[in-house]
Amino acid sequence: xxxxxxxxxxxxxxxxAAKILSLIYFILFSAIALFASIKFNFGSIDFRLADQxxxxxxxxxxxxxxxxxxxxxxxxxxxxxxxxxxxTNRTLKQNLIDGLSKKEFxxxxxxxxxxxxxxxTLLLFIVSLILGLIFSDYDEFNIVFSDLEYIFAYFLKLVxxxxxxxFFGILLKRSAFxxxxxxxxxxxxxxxxxxxxxxxxxxxxxxNFLPLQSMSNLIIEPFTRLGIxxxxxxxxNSEFTKSYxxxxxxxxIVMGWSFIFVYSSWKLLQKRDL
Amino acid sequence: xxxxxxxxxxxxxxxxxxAVDALTFNIQKGNVYGILGPNGSGKSTTxxxxxxxxxPSSGSFEWFDGEMNTxxxxxxxxxxxxxxxxxxxxxxxxxxxxxxxxxxxEYSRIDVVLEIVNLHxxxxxxxxxxxxxxKQRLAIASALLNDPEIxxxxxxxxxxxxxGIHQIREIIKRxxxxxxxxxxxSHLLDEVEKVCSHVVVIRNGxxxxxxxxxxxxxxxxxxxxxxxxxxELKSFLETHSAIERYDEADNDLIKAILAQPYEAKxxxxxxxxxxxxxxxxxxxxETLEEQFLKLTKNQ
Numbered sequence: 001x002x003x004x005x006x007x008x009x010x011x012x013x014x015x016x017a018a019k020i021l022s023l024i025y026f027i028l029f030s031a032i033a034l035f036a037s038i039k040f041n042f043g044s045i046d047f048r049l050a051d052q053x054x055x056x057x058x059x060x061x062x063x064x065x066x067x068x069x070x071x072x073x074x075x076x077x078x079x080x081x082x083x084x085x086x087x088t089n090r091t092l093k094q095n096l097i098d099g100l101s102k103k104e105f106x107x108x109x110x111x112x113x114x115x116x117x118x119x120x121t122l123l124l125f126i127v128s129l130i131l132g133l134i135f136s137d138y139d140e141f142n143i144v145f146s147d148l149e150y151i152f153a154y155f156l157k158l159v160x161x162x163x164x165x166x167f168f169g170i171l172l173k174r175s176a177f178x179x180x181x182x183x184x185x186x187x188x189x190x191x192x193x194x195x196x197x198x199x200x201x202x203x204x205x206x207x208n209f210l211p212l213q214s215m216s217n218l219i220i221e222p223f224t225r226l227g228i229x230x231x232x233x234x235x236x237n238s239e240f241t242k243s244y245x246x247x248x249x250x251x252x253i254v255m256g257w258s259f260i261f262v263y264s265s266w267k268l269l270q271k272r273d274l
Numbered sequence: 275x276x277x278x279x280x281x282x283x284x285x286x287x288x289x290x291x292x293a294v295d296a297l298t299f300n301i302q303k304g305n306v307y308g309i310l311g312p313n314g315s316g317k318s319t320t321x322x323x324x325x326x327x328x329x330p331s332s333g334s335f336e337w338f339d340g341e342m343n344t345x346x347x348x349x350x351x352x353x354x355x356x357x358x359x360x361x362x363x364x365x366x367x368x369x370x371x372x373x374x375x376x377x378x379x380e381y382s383r384i385d386v387v388l389e390i391v392n393l394h395x396x397x398x399x400x401x402x403x404x405x406x407x408x409k410q411r412l413a414i415a416s417a418l419l420n421d422p423e424i425x426x427x428x429x430x431x432x433x434x435x436x437x438g439i440h441q442i443r444e445i446i447k448r449x450x451x452x453x454x455x456x457x458x459x460s461h462l463l464d465e466v467e468k469v470c471s472h473v474v475v476i477r478n479g480x481x482x483x484x485x486x487x488x489x490x491x492x493x494x495x496x497x498x499x500x501x502x503x504x505x506e507l508k509s510f511l512e513t514h515s516a517i518e519r520y521d522e523a524d525n526d527l528i529k530a531i532l533a534q535p536y537e538a539k540x541x542x543x544x545x546x547x548x549x550x551x552x553x554x555x556x557x558x559x560e561t562l563e564e565q566f567l568k569l570t571k572n573q
């Protein structure tokens with residue numbers, strides 16, 4: 001495993017595009033966090049996002065995990081190109097000739113995926129911890145380290161999404177096509193959702209099984225959980241209750257998809273003549 | 275002798291086209307093999323199959339008597355096929371480091387092989403800045419990294435300028451002289467003739483011949499003769515017991531095909547005694563090209 005990860009790491013380390021994109025990603029990541037802590041002056045009103053309670057432990061785990069997940073698109077580009085460039089440079093062929101098996105090749109890419117997801121998750125944890133320690137009204141140990149399942153959910157969400165990117169990269173061999181397909185899948189899922197909501201409400205359950213939807217189900221939007229929004233909502237509708245927990249079913253479905261994507265990447269590669 | 279590679283009825287079909295048709299041959303350690311065949315005869319597809327990048331339709335192959343599976347075996351093989359494939363944004367050194375990681379070879383070999391192909395001075399430069407000749411030399415360096423049991427080269431001089439071709443040939447000759455087993459696929463016959471001891475001739479995916487180069491055409495060779503006394507020479511050749519027949523070639527050359535082994539100095543002496551003064555006398559065997567054309571025409 002270490003050997004395969006080091007092979008992939010060596011490729012990424014020496015790839016300029018991957019290096020720059022990853023760097024932008026991690027800078028943006030930190031910048032967004034800093035942005036929230038800036039004070040805005042709207043005339044006489046001082047407004048600071050950080051003062052709205054979003055950085056309170058343990059809510060901050062949920063809030064940050066939900067938000068920075070959008071940035072995963074940056075890394076998606078890196079993942080897709082690290083796969084498709086192996087086709088365009090014919091280095092995949094050379095790797096196999098040099099004695100890497102097709103299974104090892106896919107595994108080394110998957111370890112790359114895990115590496116990216118892990119690095120991003122670690123950063124999320126550290127940045128959130130720092131922001132929380134600065135702005136949170138609560139800093140008891142028990143509270144600080146509660147609700148950490150959101151961090152795990154974030155990790156799984158990235159692994160699932162990157163596995164999908166890996167699969168598209170292997171399937172389509174060109175980064176532009178793969179990213180286009182990703183976009184198409186997103187639109188397709190949107191259409192299915194609309195259809196189910198308005199035409200076939202009894203089929204509701206299948207929505208949870210759509211790949212992108214299942215990933216977004218992992219971390220439910222945190223806005224309505226915010227103090228102000230919540231009190232407004234309960235005033236309008238006294239029965240406003242919603243579960244924000246990370247559901248076991250969602251975890252299992254995303255794990256299932258990740259496995260399917262990586263496994264089919266392998267099978268696909270095995271069947272192909274290069 | 276140790277068998278390095280065995281092919282048994284290896285076949286590849288692309289739809290209705292049969293690119294490689296039931297190919298069977300063995301590669302023994304220590305020999306230099308040439309795979310000959312016109313473009314599109316299935317050479318690269320055959321190599322692709324034994325190198326794990328093309329899936330065979332039927333038949334089988336076995337590396338090192340089946341002691342290990344294909345991808346493990348390939349770590350003991352050095353191969354370059356078609357164009358040199360490397361990561362363009364990596365330096366030569368980094369590219370070779372990656373190959374070391376894949377094959378499980380020490381980094382210390384990198385300098386050794388770069389020295390062999392004369393690229394040591396440029397090792398820090400990006401691969402994309404290399405000329406085609408340098409890329410091909412780097413590919414050979416990469417194939418030599420693991421000090422392989424067999425070196426497989428597919429059209430190593432394709433697309434190179436004369437100087438590049440010469441450099442590659444010199445490298446191959448040097449490696450062959452050190453006793454390494456080499457499998458060289460080419461459609462350039464003089465290339466194969468210069469270095470190979472054995473040949474496999476294929477056309478349309480079928481094997482036409484495999485064996486030592488010398489036995490490809492088991493004749494005794496021929497004399498090329500020229501004389502101002504042309505008619506006397508002809509009648510002399512007509513009656514000579516060692517000459518099977520003769521053809522008149524261009525520019526007054528007479529090609530006399532031998533029926534049995536015969537020395538050039540003897541024929542020279544006999545001619546002189548008959549008062550036929552030769553201005554040109556060469557004894558040679560048919561070139562691989564002539565033999566190859568004959569062989570492929572007969573089928």
